[in-house]
Amino acid sequence: MAERPRVVLGVGGGIAAYKACEVLRGLTESGHDVRVVPTAAALKFVGAATFEALSGHPVHTDVFTEVPEVQHVRVGQEADLVLVVPATADLLAKAAHGVADDLLTNTLLMARCPVVFFPAMHTEMWEHPATRDNVALLRSRGVVVTEPDSGRLTGKDTGKGRLADPREIVDLAKLLLAKPNALPRDLEGVRVVVSAGGTREPLDPVRFLGNRSSGKQGYALARVAAQRGAEVTLVAAHTAALPDPAGAHVVSVSTAAELQVAMEDAAAEADVVVMAAAVADFRPAERAECKIKKQGDGSAPTVTLTRNPDILAGLAQRRRPGQILVGFAAETGDEHGSVLDHGRIKLKRKGVDLLVLNAVGEGRAFEVDENTGWLLSPSGLEQRIPLGAKSELAATVWDAVAELVRAQGRRQ
Template identity: 80%
Template sequence: MSKPRVVLGVGGGIAAYKACEVLRGLTESGHDVRVVPTEAALNFVGAATFEALSGHPVHTGVFTEVPEVQHVRVGKEADLVLVVPATANLLAKAAHGLADDLLTNTLLTARCPVAFFPAMHTEMWEHPATRDNVALLRSRGMVVTEPDSGRLTGADTGKGRLANPAEIVDLAKLLLARPDALPRDLEGVRVVISAGGTREPLDPVRYLGNRSSGKQGYALARVAAQRGADVTLVAAHTVALPDPAGAVVEHVSTAEELRQAVHAASRSADVVVMAAAVADFRPANRAEHKIKKSDDQPDPVITLDRNADILAELVQNRRPGQVVVGFAAETGDEHGSVLDHARAKLKRKGADLLVVNAVGDGKAFGTEDNSGWLLGADATEKPLPLAPKAELASTVWDAVVSFMKR
């Protein structure tokens, strides 16, 4: 099978160096990437770097390889076009159909999904001209993602920072698998998502926890933000993951801290998704000092108290019209299959939707891919084939949008 063909356009902003990380991430995952920079981009990263990482020659103008009609061929042959970073100038040119170099010609000739990943100062991103250009591009079916917030050029901070390269690679793979995966159908929808695994301390050193990495919850937040939602992500022990662009992230540790944060955020939310793996129990007593091993003392006995059922509380206290989505990590046993346990849990909890993952033997926790079933309160059951977690997240949001339209 031929490799997916990706055109990586690079704009002339300081974040151009991060395009090298995107390029490497795509090539190492089996994509054929052709880099098309602007002349300004080459002031930040030389053509030789892009050529070495991609294995393709790099050109900026339309007067090279003229017999091959390169300014038309590059866009027509692509399966996906990315612009990283998309400067205010590039967004303006694309919105108004200007074609004064190879990249802008490619944007006009491409008939595949086109995604812009903006990077600029906050004032430029918020300027009415830029906002109008973004809206115009989106109205034409192009993807213009929300930038991240954080440190910009110099001492400035704010919204306008380029999304993390790993996030860009994930979204690129999602668009190749599902070109329609990022519609702006969650505009104005307030979403709360929990992610990761809580930890219940035994002493200053040890804790009760689980193997959840938070990757699925982060994928849900990432996709929701790029579909236009106002996202609050409550994250438990996910420090290895970069915050999703466009989301407000609150980091917590214990089940009770997560409970308080989710309840506070959900009071004004339209959708609440409980993707975190919350500890069912906590030690009844936390030792003030590290518990020592001792040959002349009996082994300690740990008494556990039950933690609150956060999902059940959310269902009981939800606002009118609020959609509540639960997650269930299940294993089959002598009492029933994974689906049997999941159906009983959905009925018991009262959520609108329940995502069910079979866990164990390298499944779900800590992996890049996920699978399972999506159960509805209306007795619908949709299989979720094994796929990258961003694809599963997109399917979940499709179901949420459909549920909200009822």
């Protein structure tokens, strides 16, 4: 791969084409060399000058421009990744059946790197048997066709078929550049519940006890699981700054008590439960009805705390036969042992099938885009997870979960 990863950004002729500009900016600003290849219809929504200004490359749609450069061959050959944003029903059909009538469709035939389609169309078009057959055919060839989002479409229509958030598209693009095989469809039919974010325990109407969790790791887990075919419920605590993962059902909560109820409800029918949220260990024993005022004598009020329930331990006690349980542990070393020592103890105490162990501290794990740690299991697995994007860690976790799912299938 080149020092600057070479990405081809194909743009289909749909109203969501304007969002391709945000994807383009996100990729170029993070150091990628992006060549935009739109269809002629796409240029009716966004002009070539916009794509050229943002990418720094000329934009063409046909195979008869710059013929000596053999663009219809070179563009696909030299790419490290090809994205199609948005992928219309027409483009999916052409790609599935090998139609090559412009520069983009020629590029799709020439590419030997990962190719990813991000669909965007009305719900009826996405659900039409022809489109579903085309998607299945592309996936059978190893092409990644992502699940679209649900929400507002054009006009007054809403439903499944909305283009994924540009930030999610950029994140998945980076994941596939780092791990080209990160999104196999190996979780089809698997019901997954993931928790994310950090709970807040009210002290008074203004203040709360909380933690530094941003929810980014839990969202990455939900995003990758949905794109690997799982049916995903995401229970999220205070993650408003993050785009909902396409294909996931999001349940919003605030306190540890609310998180416990939501997770127990969702886990009742789940095949895999991942507890990635950072739960406040303690909450004020009493919540003040009015804002606690400063004392005139300069003294500070005394706040009595009580323990919150151990949600992960409770899920382990209630788990259904065959249910896979994954926990997260944020640890620091101390005089009693290293981070890994504490992780081994927690693995035994929690009764989980997999434990993701993170060493935490300033600039590590919380409120950052990268993560590292260990993946532990009762069988003795102690896999070191190298520092990388949180989506890469998520893919590593789902690789291990998928192996457990396959093992269960072999035993049945």
